[in-house]
Amino acid sequence: MEGRERFLETLLGVIKPQLQPYLERFQEVEELFDLADVVSVGENQLHHVVRMVELVSTLPEGVFEVLGITRDDLVTAVIFHDLGKGKEIDDRFFDASLVTKTRVPDLVRAFPGMKWVEWKSPLHDHVSRSVEIAFNYGIPEEIVEAIAMHHHVKIRPQVLDVVGDALRLSRFVRMDIISYNPEQYTAPGSTLAQVVAMLDQLCAIERKFRARINLTQEPHQIEDEVVRDLVIGVATASDPRLQVLDVSLTGNEPVVLLNLRAFRSFVKLHTEYEIQNLKISILQLIRSLLQAERSGRERDLVALIEGDAYAVIARGNDENYLKQMIARIADAVRVRTGFEIRYGYGFGGTIPENFHQARLQAEINKKPRFLLEKSR
Known part of the structure; x- marks a missing residue:
């Protein structure tokens, strides 16, 4: 008991405060710590x-x-x-050539809408094992159903918006979640x-954008990516790419938004070449200014x-600084390309x-x- 108490005391000193109430819950599930050896x-x-x-x-x-x-049920x-995850999906052992569509396991087929979903082995095999473990722990069936369906349940926009508003998810992130792999996420399921499923996908999106740093890229390429990620809310001011850019x-x-x-x-x-060349030229012009x-x-x-x-x-x-910046950019773009600029800006909140x-x-x-033609 003393060792367990010391373990908890140590964790309390380093873990984020909002997670501290769940430490006991983590310790109650022995299989959870086996996931520390799995990297996917x-x-x-x-x-x-x-x-x-x-x-x-x-x-x-x-x-x-x-x-x-x-x-409590969601946790x-x-x-x-x-x-149920194991080495079959671990990056050190996973072989993409072995992924095949197979019959949904009987333990999972029992849940509504799961008989005919797209089941890929070994990618989804852990779901069946997770369901079995949950039943062994005496987890109520409505919670086990959520476990069984987290890779296949169809996410409704209304549910996404409630959670998305609470987490302040951008429109881009919500679209990414709602439109991800529609052939797979088809089963009607509980809230x-x-x-x-939504939180699982959100973590995948976070992981995807965190992984985008590539030190072999040119600085302007890194800047393009990190700005894009910052404004849609999948990167923060502590993003390591900002350190690369110094x-x-x-x-x-x-934030200032400019449209042509x-x-x-x-x-x-x-032509597509002319279109892309124009867009890049304007980007370089704005960056130089x-x-x-x-x-x-x-x-x-x-x-x-x-x-x-x-x-x-x-x-x-400084709103005046923003307006002056926009005016300089608009003048330069007009002189260089003939395009007028439509703009918007925001300040006082997060990026x-x-x-x-x-x-x-x-x-x-x-x-x-x-109206534009009439005003000229």
């Missing part, structure tokens, strides 16, 4: 489970009331959902199952984030919040073409 897609699977529990711990109580589930489902952020910088007016018309009349104003660790960051949309992570909360504010403002500033 670059992530330690014990860390994966703990991260999901951490996300659950951040959800306000009102979310559970709206969804009609309990925090239980999360702790048990991957217990509890949907939330487990840039320091607080996480509350203003009438860009769709340009696309219809030009910004670097002329500020340099070093306090410089502004810019990226082409989608289509014809450029995002600038700026410094300071993703400011980006959302900038998008809303840019939409408000959007004018129909006939």
Whole structure:
């Protein structure tokens, strides 16, 4: 008992405060610690489970009331959902050439909608083992159902929005979750199952973006990626790519969003090479203008984030500075390319919040073409 108490005392000293109430729960499940020896897609699977529990711990109580589930049931489902994982999916042993579509195991087929789902062995085999372990622990069937369906349940937009609003997930992340592998996520299932599947996918998205750092890339390529990730909320001010760029952020910088007016018309009349060349040229132009104003660790960051949309992570909360920056960029782009700029900016919140504010403002500033022509 003394050793166990010392173990808990040590963990309490280093673990995040919001996870401390769940330490006893972790210790009650012996198989959980076997996941510490399993690494899948670059992530330690014990860390994966703990991260999901951490996300659950951040959800306000009102979310559970709206969804009609309990925090305790969700934590239980999360702790048990991957217990069946072993070396068959471990990066050190996994062989992608051996992945095949097979019949859904009988233990899983018993749950509604699971008879005809797309089952890939060995990728999904751990689900059946996790279900068996959960039953052995006497876990209630409604929770076991969530464990059984976490790779196949269809996530409903209403459920996604409730959890997404609580976790402040960006529109891009929500779209990534709702549209991921639709051939696989087809089974109608409980709200509890949907939330487990959602958190599982969210961790995968976090892992995907954390893994994007590549020190062999050019600095401008790293800047493009990290700005894109920061504004959609899948990276933070502590992202290691910022250290590579030798840039320091607080996480509350203003965001400016710039779009090219009438860009769709340009696309219809030009080749793909000409389109991409124009977009890159404008990006380089904006970056040069910004670097002329500020340099070093306090410089502004810019990226082409989608289509014809450029995002600038700026410094300071001076609205006049933002307007002057936008005016300089708009003038330069107009002189160089003939394109007018539609813009929006946001400040006063986190980077993703400011980006959302900038998008809303840019939409408000959007004018129909006939109004633009009339004003000239």
